[in-house]
Amino acid sequence: MEKLKCIIADDEPIARQILESYIKEISSLELVAACKDAFEVMEQLQRNDVDLLFLDINMPKLSGLGLLKTLQKKPSVIITTAYPEHAVEGFELSVTDYLLKPFSMERFIQAVLKVQKKPMSIDSVSISPKEKTENFLFVKSDKKIIRLDFESIYYVEAYGNYIKIFTDQMILSPQTLSDFLEKLPEYFMRIHKSYIINFNKLKLIDGNQVVLANDKILTIGKSYRKQVLKKI
Template identity: 40%
Template sequence: MNCIIIEDQPPAQRILKKFIADVGTLTLKEVFSDAISAMEFLKKEKVDLMFLDIHLPKISGIEFLKTLPHPPHVILTTAFPDYALEGYDLNVVDYLLKPFSFQRFLQAISKVPRISQMDEGGKITMENKLKKEIYIKSGHEHIKIRISDIIHIQSDADYTEICTLKRKLLSNEPLRHWMDELEGLPFFRVHRSYIINSEKIERISGNLIYLINQNKVPIGRAYKEDFLKTLL
């Protein structure tokens, strides 16, 4: 994905540039110290992702974002937590509170939908939004199932179990594979051993998710905050 940085502090610019370079799937097109300069660039260049500081000279990041009729995906960066709610009202991908670690940076990047192609009308389409079915390698067979039929996926020792309303299938692929396969769809990793389809949730109570097949899935401590924040 092509990205830009809008950040007026050189130390923060250096950290973002290093993290972007370390990821490998991002291409940094330009770095700006104020939003006005970036505005001119966005009129001419296609950008998929924007790292936007809130406290900027001339015009704040929030005010700048409100002026864009069709903004790219946005990850806000700031040293102040007060603007988080307003940022999410503007449909930003994530909100990085400075100073942030590389791990936290990766978490933010993982939430950005992957853009793969343009449809006939020139609109951007998301790769996995087009997928209706997947094939699961189980033993010597490749079994086709509808993605919408998946309720949850559980890791168990050397295999994963894909659970639908009608059956359970065993796969040799790890959970990480299924997170990549289902990226951009309503699936969440809520525990080191579980991925759930959020459309199959019946209710959430404490640290348990009750699914429509009467299964209960635990929410891991490391996943709870991001899961609830994104879902609710």
């Protein structure tokens, strides 16, 4: 399948990072540029064939809607904004979808599917394996999207269809332990059917238990013990 070439336009660095992380997960998308204002977008559109624009409204110098009004030939547009009051004007300018920040990965995929015009479910979207070059990832928790630095994690605990991520606080996120482990660097390891630990936070092993740097004590599952000792 031919990839959709896309551009991000948002003046907020964190917002750009979130979108970049989402785009990396979708194998049918190719990021051409991440722009901080409308004039950078204009330059990129002149230099590249672009299929899709993720566009913030509230940007300096020229707003996202102002940019759309200047473009004679424009790609498909998905608005990404914290301001719902511009939705009507956005759709009058023929945008494909209107995402209110903070939005989930699932909602992002739904918007992309509208651009692709394919009657597919979210579960059928091809998602590429996450590259482990970054030292953080974003997780959904309640109605928020939280940046999570890998080194801040002590351990992760299964909790039904959710996981509890323990840093200096506890973050509850709707995903499975196995799925989350695939997103983590190699220094994370499953030591029990219910636990993943950050080996950089390992303080000591005492029999069938580990003690982490925050003094949390966790049990090593019998079927995981050999693998844990081999890791050490």
